[in-house]
Amino acid sequence: MAETTDSEKPVYKFESLGVHAGLSRKENVSFVFENSAHGAAIFNMTAEAFCYSRIANPTVSVFEARMAALEGGEAALATSSGSAALFTTITALAQRGSNIVVASSVSESTAHILKHRLPPLGINARFVENGSIEKVGEAVDKDTKFVLAESISGDELFVSDIEALAEAAHSKGIPFIVDNTAGAGGFLIRPIDHGADIVIQDASPWISISGSNSAGIIIDSGKFDWSQSPERFPQFFEPSPGFHGLKIWEKFGKLSFISYARAAIMRDTGPCLNPFEAFQLIAGLETLxxxxxxxxxxxxxxxxxxxxxxxxxxxxxxxxxxxxxxxxxxxxxxxxxxxxxxxxxxxxxxxxxxxxxxxxxxxxxxxxxxxxxxxxxxxxxxxxxxxxxxxxxxxxxxxxxxxxxxxxxxxxxx
Structure with a gap:
């Protein structure tokens, strides 16, 4: 039987995606290598297959694919918590001497990471009061890696002007990242539809039925052109010492961020989502x-x-x-x-x-x-x-x- 092409695949609405997105009856989920060279190629990102659950797992991959579909993104990376999703995103993009611009009020847990965990790493968070679009632009300099906002702020529940903030970030050549925890997996708000480049969220609230699971998710829109700012993101363009000189942009293009976050940050630091939590979250998405x-x-x-x-x-x-x-x-x-x-x-x-x-x-x-x-x-x-x-x-x-x-x-x- 001939395979269904992308143009022939049905386009489902949000409710149907919550039940079916990410499922595949043809995936090889055995974690078996053809030979040692095949295994090495997988770890070095020159071949694709499941090799180690800290990097990718079949059940977790279904959850990632489903979340990417619900949020309107191209690819996703699941993490062990919402804080892990935020920290993984920051460390994939920023290095010592970098700064990020925070364009909304944020939850207490996010504020703790930005104010207390980043400075020892040499990364500074610049907070823009009331998310003023003009002040956001003024706060960006050559060392700014991205603009961050919460879709609905965690303290006063203000709704951010996503389109305006995205335009402000893009005018400076940097991505706009939205914490969409309050957006409930894209059901209430889909920031990517309004110009956001990356979405992160705590995947416990609303996505899980109990609200007590520990999980996070990062979704890459696949729309940001990293090549417009190679000097800001050298990790995507220079030979990677951890991958035998592989140049991330040449292989992954506009999915360079999510690929680097998985292969470098997730692989080396290990804030992965365990498969049982993923199984519970998949069940939660079906009734979201x-x-x-x-x-x-x-x-x-x-x-x-x-x-x-x-x-x-x-x-x-x-x-x-x-x-x-x-x-x-x-x-x-x-x-x-x-x-x-x-x-x-x-x-x-x-x-x-x-x-x-x-x-x-x-x-x-x-x-x-x-x-x-x-x-x-x-x-x-x-x-x-x-x-x-x-x-x-x-x-x-x-x-x-x-x-x-x-x-x-x-x-x-x-």
Whole structure:
């Protein structure tokens, strides 16, 4: 039977890709080399086959291919956590003396990496307040390797202007990278469709059903032309000492970044995703669309209810378009507004200590993006007067979620 050509392959929509993308019934998954030369060629990137799970694994590869399809990218690399995805991306592109420009507010864990882990390596993060497009351009110099932003910022849930930031980065000859954790695997936002070159994300929230898996993912759009800035990225153009002088760009072209991240950073430092986690995440992708539809619906209703609650000082949620403190780019949100709310409560921080005893359905915890509704205290965003929490909204009945919070919040000072 003749093989199906690319032009004959059906084009599936997001929901179908979540179930089928990446599957192949013809892959050789045996990890067997034809001979020693074949094995050496695989490790040196001159031949392609599965050789070692730290570099590539059949189950992990299905997850990578599916995530690339859902995000609209050409290739992906799975990692052991969201932090590993960020750090792998940084170290694949930046070296001592480099800097990166951060064009949005970022989550606490990302801020720790940028502020505390990079300086000892000689890499500097330049933070641009409020993601000002003009200031982003001003912050870029000859040593800047990329512009970074979160699609929906982790602290105040602002929606970044992806198209404008991508244009600002490209005008300086550097890639634009988006942390799309809040975009839920491309269901809510697909940054690559709007000009992003690389997408990274914590693959635990929303992608996994429980929200408690440890995984990350890097997706390469395959659209950035690295050859326009060879002086910024010499690792792609100069002979690679770790690969017998192989020139990455000559072999991999516009997929040089993701290929180098896998073959050099992943191979040598080992932040790989284990196959069992990949298996669970693949299962999660099959139901991602229907879960996010329910979660987004619940979240909007809860945000509207909390906004009118006397125990609540402020609610930040992209769906509350009339909220005065929001800078919204809701044109990027086509399928809903996600499952995360930032809520400032009236009263002292002691409220958070009393809430667990009042709540009967909703829980306090740290894992967001799962099937259960969780309240996550935010130490960095709380003041003595107005403690701030995230609410990660789950799949329960919205009536039950509201009823539980209603009976708990008015009594939180008693």
């Amino acid at each position: 669309s229907v879960r996010l539809e329910r979660i987004s619906s619940n979240s909007l209703k809860l945000a509207e209810w909390l906004r009118d609650n006397e125990r609540v000082v402020a609610v930040r949620y992209p769906g509350l378009s009339k909220h005065a403190t929001f800078r919204l780019n809701t044109k990027y949100l086509k399928r809903g507004y996600g499952g995360l709310l930032s809520v400032s409560l009236a009263g002292s921080p002691d409220i958070l200590q009393r809430l667990p005893g009042k709540l009967k359905l909703v829980s306090l915890g740290q894992s967001i993006g799962g099937s259960r509704t969780i309240i996550v205290p935010q130490s960095g965003g709380s003041s003595e007067a107005n403690p701030t929490v995230w609410i990660s909204v789950g799949l329960e009945s919205i009536d039950d979620i509201i009823a539980d919070l209603k009976q708990a919040l008015p009594n939180s000072e008693k």
